[in-house]
Amino acid sequence: MAVVNLLTAINQALDQKLADDPSVVVYGEDAGYEGGVFRVTAGLQKKYGVDRVFDTPIAEAAITGNAVGMAINGLRPIAELQFDGFVFPGYTEIVTHMARYRNRTRGKHGLPIVVRFPVGGGIRALEHHSESIETLLGHIPGLKVVFPSTPYDAKGLMISAIEDPDPVIFMEPKRIYRSGKQEVPEEMYRIPIGKAKVVQEGSDITVVAWGAMMREAEKAIKLLENENISVELIDLRTINPIDEETIIESVKKTGRFLVVQEAVKTYGPGAELISLVNEKAFLYLEAAPTRVTGFDITVPLAKGEMFHFVQPERIADQIKKVARF
Amino acid sequence: MLFKDYDPLKKKRLSILDEKGKIVNKELEPDIDKKTLLNMYKTMALGRIADTKALQYQRQGRMLTYAPNKGQEAAQVGAAAAMQEQDWFVPAFRELNAMLYRGVTLEQIYLYWYGNEWGSHFDEGVKVLPINIIIGSQINHASGVAYASKILKKNEVAVASIGDGGTSHGEFYEGLNFASSFDLPLVVMIQNNQYAISTPRKKATKAETLAQKAVAFGIPGMQVDGNDILAMYVAMKESIEYARSGKGPVLIEAYTYRLGPHTTSDDPTLYREDKEVEMWEKRDPMIRFKKYLIDKGYWSEKEDKALEAEQTKFVGETFKKVEQSGTEDLLDIFQYTYKEMTPQLKEQYETHKKFLEEGGK
Ligand SMILES: Cc1ncc(C[n+]2csc(CCOP(=O)(O)OP(=O)(O)O)c2C)c(N)n1
Numbered sequence: 001m002a003v004v005n006l007l008t009a010i011n012q013a014l015d016q017k018l019a020d021d022p023s024v025v026v027y028g029e030d031a032g033y034e035g036g037v038f039r040v041t042a043g044l045q046k047k048y049g050v051d052r053v054f055d056t057p058i059a060e061a062a063i064t065g066n067a068v069g070m071a072i073n074g075l076r077p078i079a080e081l082q083f084d085g086f087v088f089p090g091y092t093e094i095v096t097h098m099a100r101y102r103n104r105t106r107g108k109h110g111l112p113i114v115v116r117f118p119v120g121g122g123i124r125a126l127e128h129h130s131e132s133i134e135t136l137l138g139h140i141p142g143l144k145v146v147f148p149s150t151p152y153d154a155k156g157l158m159i160s161a162i163e164d165p166d167p168v169i170f171m172e173p174k175r176i177y178r179s180g181k182q183e184v185p186e187e188m189y190r191i192p193i194g195k196a197k198v199v200q201e202g203s204d205i206t207v208v209a210w211g212a213m214m215r216e217a218e219k220a221i222k223l224l225e226n227e228n229i230s231v232e233l234i235d236l237r238t239i240n241p242i243d244e245e246t247i248i249e250s251v252k253k254t255g256r257f258l259v260v261q262e263a264v265k266t267y268g269p270g271a272e273l274i275s276l277v278n279e280k281a282f283l284y285l286e287a288a289p290t291r292v293t294g295f296d297i298t299v300p301l302a303k304g305e306m307f308h309f310v311q312p313e314r315i316a317d318q319i320k321k322v323a324r325f
Numbered sequence: 326m327l328f329k330d331y332d333p334l335k336k337k338r339l340s341i342l343d344e345k346g347k348i349v350n351k352e353l354e355p356d357i358d359k360k361t362l363l364n365m366y367k368t369m370a371l372g373r374i375a376d377t378k379a380l381q382y383q384r385q386g387r388m389l390t391y392a393p394n395k396g397q398e399a400a401q402v403g404a405a406a407a408m409q410e411q412d413w414f415v416p417a418f419r420e421l422n423a424m425l426y427r428g429v430t431l432e433q434i435y436l437y438w439y440g441n442e443w444g445s446h447f448d449e450g451v452k453v454l455p456i457n458i459i460i461g462s463q464i465n466h467a468s469g470v471a472y473a474s475k476i477l478k479k480n481e482v483a484v485a486s487i488g489d490g491g492t493s494h495g496e497f498y499e500g501l502n503f504a505s506s507f508d509l510p511l512v513v514m515i516q517n518n519q520y521a522i523s524t525p526r527k528k529a530t531k532a533e534t535l536a537q538k539a540v541a542f543g544i545p546g547m548q549v550d551g552n553d554i555l556a557m558y559v560a561m562k563e564s565i566e567y568a569r570s571g572k573g574p575v576l577i578e579a580y581t582y583r584l585g586p587h588t589t590s591d592d593p594t595l596y597r598e599d600k601e602v603e604m605w606e607k608r609d610p611m612i613r614f615k616k617y618l619i620d621k622g623y624w625s626e627k628e629d630k631a632l633e634a635e636q637t638k639f640v641g642e643t644f645k646k647v648e649q650s651g652t653e654d655l656l657d658i659f660q661y662t663y664k665e666m667t668p669q670l671k672e673q674y675e676t677h678k679k680f681l682e683e684g685g686k
Contacts, residue, residue: 029521029522029524030521030522030523030524033523033524033595033596034522034523034595034596037522037590037591055523055524055528057490057493057494057521057524057528057529057530058460058461058490058491058493058494058521058524058529059493059494059495061495062493062495085458085459086459086460088459089459089460089461089462089494089495089496124389124390124440125389125390126389126390126458127458128458128459129458265669265673266669295659295670295673295674295677296662296667296669296670296673297658297659297662297670298661298662300442300653300658301437301440301441301442301444302389302439302440303439303440303441303442303651303652303653304440304441304442304652304653304657304658305440306652307653307655307658307677308658311685311686312686313685313686314680314685314686317680317685
């Protein structure tokens with residue numbers, strides 16, 4: 001088994017699905033010849049030709065809107081948007097059409113589309129290159145939203161996303177594109193969309209995170225090594241649909257619940273997850289469920305970025321508070 | 326009338342100063358005073374040095390991502406010099422020279438690329454909007470500025486800049502169409518530097534020139550040699566006065582070349598040939614403008630050497646200042662999201678301040 005990073009794992013998934021299914025096409029700004037600004041699609045155009053892997057003009061509404069038409073007419077488009085902040089010029093097509101076509105046509109036109117893009121901060125980038133926007137997509141009925149944290153999951157989830165009959169938003173935590181390698185099987189395998197993963201079992205508190213925040217949560221747990229707190233850590237993996245079962249089962253066991261999210265606080269996924277726990281496991285709770293989040297500010301440029309970050313120390317501090325309540 | 330002679334459908338490109346620094350279009354040579362000409366040249370020279378140094382600083386890990394301007398100095402300074410003081414410049418992001426000419430300081434520009442929000446805060450009276458990263462949207466902002474100018478009778482023209490790639494974007498069309506339907510005082514300058522990251526201009530549109538796009542808006546357009554500062558100045562001067570007179574917007578395509586990478590994260594050897602770059606190096610806008618000034622008796626190699634030394638020192642000192650400014654403080658990060666912090670934000674600020682004061686990270 002090859003040991004690869006998250007970026008390469010996604011490249012493998014795209015490569016294998018392009019080979020496996022002639023209706024798959026991959027495209028975006030600079031995604032063809034150069035293989036995208038992060039090189040996630042590197043080598044694919046050479047292998048599959050310019051009709052199936054191609055560069056587009058800089059026009060995100062055209063990128064997302066064309067996916068709608070392609071999918072209606074028999075293709076399985078995988079569209080790349082260059083950065084999280086550039087989703088918005090294409091957002092109108094995603095929200096007003098991509099998410100609604102199945103419902104609008106009473107099931108006649110389901111849209112098997114993947115929209116993928118790098119997400120989140122931590123690479124000292126320019127404005128609009130560091131936002132965590134899962135709330136804004138997870139909130140839209142008709143979209144599935146995936147957010148992996150490891151190379152293994154990224155490959156398996158990408159293959160599932162491409163095969164999914166509905167539009168899937170696939171968020172790639174750019175901060176960990178290249179850091180952290182893992183054994184990833186050569187062959188195609190699938191990880192179901194909507195299934196969280198218990199990464200570490202524990203009995204005192206349930207901590208849920210996803211994407212790059214998994215690494216920070218893991219670091220926080222290390223900081224607490226001598227504190228005698230047994231943490232159950234769950235990787236959410238899919239923002240929508242939420243794997244309620246795994247979370248609720250865990251909270252029933254631990255009685256305590258903490259969400260770690262990079263996104264700004266107000267109306268973020270943490271609010272949703274905490275509501276869920278209140279609705280479905282209220283009687284098992286021994287402390288108020290809570291969250292560690294980014295602040296309600298415009299994501300600062302690099303010189304102030306660390307103030308917005310959810311650092312391991314903040315997570316550890318909060319874990320202690322909830323566990324010792 | 327320039328717009329008639331250089332009708333974009335006639336496939337002509339305006340040029341006045343050729344690659345050897347010789348005037349090829351005598352009747353169009355602008356009458357610019359010596360001081361202004363030298364100011365234009367010095368801005369370009371400063372831009373070139375600041376650009377080169379920024380790349381070096383980035384390679385040393387002292388600067389963040391940076392978008393180089395090398396090769397586009399004439400397009401930028403020609404446009405800026407044609408503006409009047411009361412006019413507005415609405416940039417995309419690759420605009421170092423135009424911003425310098427319009428009064429943004431190098432320190433502010435470096436701060437921006439250094440990752441500090443104060444780099445978008447310009448001095449009072451500097452009529453330049455901050456760098457715009459979202460491709461194309463500045464065209465609508467500029468059109469709005471022009472609308473306000475028109476109804477408030479301010480006599481200000483908005484000059485917006487966009488890349489060749491940016492002309493693919495919806496907002497380019499929406500903004501220019503809006504401005505043309507209201508006859509707004511807007512000039513849009515396309516800096517066609519031949520590439521949108523790795524995508525060549527020819528792959529972005531089948532239109533023979535980008536200037537032709539003016540036809541569909543019902544406005545004048547013109548393709549100009551963007552490495553010829555005199556041609557850029559003349560074309561922009563005429564366009565800005567046309568817009569000022571209430572006749573509506575103009576579209577100018579500056580035909581130029583980005584000699585460096587797209588940004589410091591880019592590797593242009595993956596998508597373009599050395600031969601092409603070498604050809605464009607011969608068309609360097611700096612070389613031909615310098616020759617022109619020397620031929621006119623306004624400048625000498627000796628003065629040029631002295632200027633280079635002086636500007637290199639200035640750039641180094643400016644960057645040092647920027648580096649010493651270090652990081653922003655917590656309050657700075659929180660207090661500009663709203664005029665007044667919301668109750669929730671205030672609570673988040675107070676909590677985090679306390680956390681940091683107690684030794685948290
Ligand atoms: C809406 C949007 N999409 C994508 C990007 C990423 N991006 C930054 S620069 C660039 C290419 C711009 O090309 P062009 O407009 O020709 O200007 P140039 O960089 O050549 O000056 C792209 C695609 C962006 N900044 N904004």
